[in-house]
Amino acid sequence: MTYRTFDPYQAVEALAASTRRAILERLRHRPLPVGELAKGLPVSRPAVSQHLQVLKAAGLVREQRVGARHLYGINPEGLAALRAYVESFWQDALKELKATAERQRRKRR
Amino acid sequence: MTKTVVPPVHASVTIARRPDDVFQVFTRGMAQWWPLHTHSVAADTFEGKVRAEKVVFEGRAGGRIYERMDDGREVDWGQVLVWEPPHRVVFSWKPNLDPVPPTEVEVKFIPEGSGTRVDLQHRGWERLGEEGLRKRQVYETGWPGVIDVFARHLSNA
Numbered sequence: 268m269t270y271r272t273f274d275p276y277q278a279v280e281a282l283a284a285s286t287r288r289a290i291l292e293r294l295r296h297r298p299l300p301v302g303e304l305a306k307g308l309p310v311s312r313p314a315v316s317q318h319l320q321v322l323k324a325a326g327l328v329r330e331q332r333v334g335a336r337h338l339y340g341i342n343p344e345g346l347a348a349l350r351a352y353v354e355s356f357w358q359d360a361l362k363e364l365k366a367t368a369e370r371q372r373r374k375r376r
Numbered sequence: 377m378t379k380t381v382v383p384p385v386h387a388s389v390t391i392a393r394r395p396d397d398v399f400q401v402f403t404r405g406m407a408q409w410w411p412l413h414t415h416s417v418a419a420d421t422f423e424g425k426v427r428a429e430k431v432v433f434e435g436r437a438g439g440r441i442y443e444r445m446d447d448g449r450e451v452d453w454g455q456v457l458v459w460e461p462p463h464r465v466v467f468s469w470k471p472n473l474d475p476v477p478p479t480e481v482e483v484k485f486i487p488e489g490s491g492t493r494v495d496l497q498h499r500g501w502e503r504l505g506e507e508g509l510r511k512r513q514v515y516e517t518g519w520p521g522v523i524d525v526f527a528r529h530l531s532n533a
Contacts, residue, residue: 366409371397
């Protein structure tokens with residue numbers, strides 16, 4: 268487990284910086300060490316490390332150790348939690364739709 | 377291959393009315409059920425200074441979906457891309473003021489007994505990522521802008 272409780276606000280805030288979104292994009296395909304990750308980005312390696320910490324704290328990225336190497340990769344659990352959050356919004360909206368549609372039918376009878 | 381980090385979002389509900397009725401309420405009747413007091417650009421952006429008066433869903437291909445605020449301003453949320461009453465509607469979706477491309481929502485109305493199952497799919501998140509990358513020097517907000525709108529709703533629920 269790389270994070271305790273998923274906080275959607277923290278995840279949204281973590282994604283509110285373009286560099287961090289760029290990092291996630293790069294990690295989409297496979298986990299990478301910080302050095303390699305920084306090569307394709309217009310920011311310094313220490314900056315990338317900091318961004319990674321933010322993403323990790325938000326539950327979107329996880330750290331793995333492979334031998335002596337530290338790799339960073341997407342945390343599918345965190346992304347699934349974020350998705351579930353958006354899903355619950357639509358589910359709530361559809362409940363309103365149902366209530367409205369069925370209420371109208373009763374009125375018409 | 378898929379480039380989507382966040383896969384499409386699904387939501388579904390079964391309603392005890394016929395598809396053509398449900399289709400009409402969902403689309404042209406959106407103002408009757410959409411929780412505008414919490415789910416609007418006005419609520420998200422202007423924090424009480426400006427209120428959302430209504431949401432308008434123009435029921436035709438190419439129709440606008442927009443919010444009218446009580447200061448007279450209108451903000452587009454999206455545009456009707458596919459209009460197939462009473463089976464299916466697809467619209468672009470960006471209920472915020474962020475300079476990001478829209479995502480996409482597809483809603484299907486499937487007969488189920490004497491009622492209707494509404495299947496909603498919200499997709500196209502990858503556009504935000506890619507566009508966000510292209511524009512990263514210009515914009516500091518992007519992908520989350522859209523999610524943010526939804527996120528706030530739930531906190532008020």
